[in-house]
Amino acid sequence: MTSLVPVPLIGKATLPVLFSDEVLQRFLDAAAIEYAFITPEEPRPCFAVLLGTFADDALIVSDLAFGRNARVTDPSAREEFATTIVPKFGSAYENSVRAWWLDPADLLGITREADARGLDVLGSVHLHPDWHRLGPECERGRPLSERPTPMDAYVFRSAGWPLNVVCYLERQHGEFYYSLAAWNGDCESLPLRVGMVTA
Template identity: 35%
Template sequence: MARTAADGAAPFGDLPATVRFAVKPVIRFIGDALREYQECLDSRDADGVPSHLPRASALLFGQADGDEIAISDIEFVPNVRDSDESVMAEFEATIVPRFGEVYRNPKRGFWSDEKGVLQAIMKQSANGLELMGSIHSHPNWHEIGPRHERYQRLSEKPTKIDDYLFRQSCWPVNVIWYVHESGGGIAHRVAGWRPGPDQCDRLDIRIPPAIHEQFDVRIEEE
């Protein structure tokens, strides 16, 4: 997540709560999320505990009309969570005291490079698209990760730090893509969120039928 605004939810005005994805951006993100998750599974030790914490994240670009927000492309930008001194300092000073010692691990969390975000915005602006928000994956780390990190249950719902970062960015679309093992395969649960006055409000996420047919994807509703 890149720092683009101050604390507090943005005034989203009349922006619709329905978000419709084209096939292309979903396929691209799933590919990255699956690669990350497979690397996680491949990093398991003799006790079955993985060392690689999968992190897939991308920026969402599209357009909004009176009825829905249409997401037609995504951009992957560098993760500077463990390399940018100012980001690492913010984690030490703010994130760790507020959200727990697990976030002292530099491999935990994703922070988009601000220059990368700007470059993505300029590129997509030339195509007539606006930055609408972000999408990131959650693994079932509470089931497969080290035991001392299993206290926080992950899903398609925002964690406390997700809520904090969503408010920092003030983007109207924030999608969480939950990737987990299920029935001998890999399944996906998806939900979208927008900062609200007291908590994140759920968005109406629409994924193309072809995606549901090709992958085990379930859209979570209230």
């Protein structure tokens, strides 16, 4: 969640997303590090801002930027969770590690740097781990996936960004596996294509 004015969605709401394979790998590497520290008490989120360009026929993701989670340090974040999010989405969100609130100072810095490089802030990407396996017993019947949760849908609409990517990551048989999906600010699915490495 952020405190910036939303990017207008007009004309961008259904464009396909062209996602750099290098950028995706950078996010997956960061997500795998956070995943390694997940415990039943600590979901360990991973979140990044997606940067790129608005083309006439696509949203082109060419970079990303990580920022700090201000979930427990920003007064606006604490109030939003206490008065809206926990009552609406449940006591699981009382856990101060669950969910992400991008530090407004970091977002401002990311936006300024992107602007200096001729890039646009397109939206965000965040991790959904196999919390139904890693989390507490009460989570066993609620598997996550690359689909938005009700809380995600609330955040997507509140942020107003035209692109919101959810990355589901799980560990099976000693290997990581992931799935990826893109959503607009109204929580509608967007076509997502990941670039391929060429020799």
